[in-house]
Amino acid sequence: VRIGVIGDGGWGTALALLLRENGHSVRLWGAFPDYVEEVRRSRENVRFLPGVPLPADLSLTSDPADLVEGASLVVSVVPTPYLRVVARRFAPLLSPGTPLVSATKGLEKDTLARPTQILGEVLGESRPCAVLSGPSHAEEVSRGVPTAVVAGCPDGAVRTRVQEVFSNERFRVYGSSDAVGVELGGALKNVIALAAGICDGLQMGDNPKAALVTRGVVEIARLGSTLGARRETFFGLSGVGDLIVTAYSRHSRNRSVGERIARGEALESILSSSAMVPEGVFTTRALGERDAGVDLPIVSELYGVLFRRRDPREAVIRLMTRDLKEEVEG
């Protein structure tokens, strides 16, 4: 199978490598011709996946026409802030039947649109489209560390095809018909990971962090079900699984922003000192400023701490002293 991968970040590159290992003919597209040329020459994506050699038969291109030519599957791994503009470059080139797999995690900053919603708007709604998400540090996948993810697509045949194309003995792909839930999990988990970082920064302990993660999943599942997702999806790999890997990893940007907030740094100074924007911050802002129509106690307190400079310790006490509740809502 010839496959085109759009997006030469760490995750796009790792997925391109995986697909090539699985015997497919793979092209990887990057937006910047100079950088693509550099990667092609050095056979290393030094900025986004350093230390991982790229084999000679993984072709690299910055030409959209080159990427889609002959491709029977296209994988989109473009970060949400650039997704709309990149998709527009591919819109005239992609044949209507070519299935898409979106592996972008995150929502569009102000609209909270999901990546596949953006792709649908730009590329047409009728194209078969799946999402791929789960606990998957790119660097581990590129080293062949065992990883399990979910492919979400309401169409069973497309879903099975995606499972088969990506799976091997170190990369296991479960199927889910709930594409919306799979996609939302990977985005909303960043909000809870940020709160978990605050927990770390306050050096509260293991009990409160586990409680936060567990109740956080309940909260994003509650929100997700009002957005068309199924609750149970959030208790799977793309929800709680991805949240665990983010909340308990040294490397997570969202977690470490929370840690710095808890130590008293102002949000503005954290944001101005880092090149990459931790998207949990913007998702929290967008959620905090609209009426989601459901009870989101953790998100509300996090919004207050981030944007109203409320004391995080007092936020914890407010969360602990709410009315006593049943764990599972009817």
Place this chain on the structure above:
Amino acid sequence: VRIGVIGDGGWGTALALLLRENGHSVRLWGAFPDYVEEVRRSRENVRFLPGVPLPADLSLTSDPADLVEGASLVVSVVPTPYLRVVARRFAPLLSPGTPLVSATKGLEKDTLARPTQILGEVLGESRPCAVLSGPSHAEEVSRGVPTAVVAGCPDGAVRTRVQEVFSNERFRVYGSSDAVGVELGGALKNVIALAAGICDGLQMGDNPKAALVTRGVVEIARLGSTLGARRETFFGLSGVGDLIVTAYSRHSRNRSVGERIARGEALESILSSSAMVPEGVFTTRALGERDAGVDLPIVSELYGVLFRRRDPREAVIRLMTRDLKEEVEG
């Protein structure tokens, strides 16, 4: 309210302290008169909760009659291996209407009986009985670290009463009508924590550990639902929450047994070198030697590694290369 707490281990002592802080009159019972006397004199449970001062108005006793006298609620926190024999000492003394709260985590070694099943057999089935479980290191609770747990009881009035008696601004108690699920979660999670320890010992990475924990919860939920529990309970504080705190903590006995197994130590030598028995080992054995009637791939592989000295790396590959599946079963 006068409350008796049976069991002067770390968790029993932490709960006794919590209840006393909440304004109740609390008595704590220990099986060994000499040790109880020592704790009473030093005002410190030096063996099981060192460094935590015990206030003068927390009374200590080794006399069962003394413990139950005037108690309108009795909390049982006796480790499963001793629960049956301890309960027999209290059987003639407990009035039939006194409600019980069981906070013991774990199943009886060979029978896999739940603590409340044992209590029911010995003390009678008709007594109101709740369970309390969740991610709660005793040492953190005794220091007032924010903690959230679940009280499980089919009777709503008893459940609410337990929530109210235990809750304060640092200890939040959710309610659940699924007592069986709450109780099973705290026991079965040890099996998955043991497997997570193997993952740590093999230094596999963050992705496989998150996948193991997430799929592990699905597996114990599948098993639990055949034993009378509700699936969703395992995705709450007493299931995934407690599993996270165990699998990601330095202090967990079950996790560290897994770590040593992965480094090549034989199970017998690990068991003979530790005073406390990591109960995940026996739960795995009991589950591996009976036909649970459901698919338990992780438990089966863990059984092979522990009791048949199978190679853990090969077990991982077998788990990764099973037939491709849907994430949520119908």
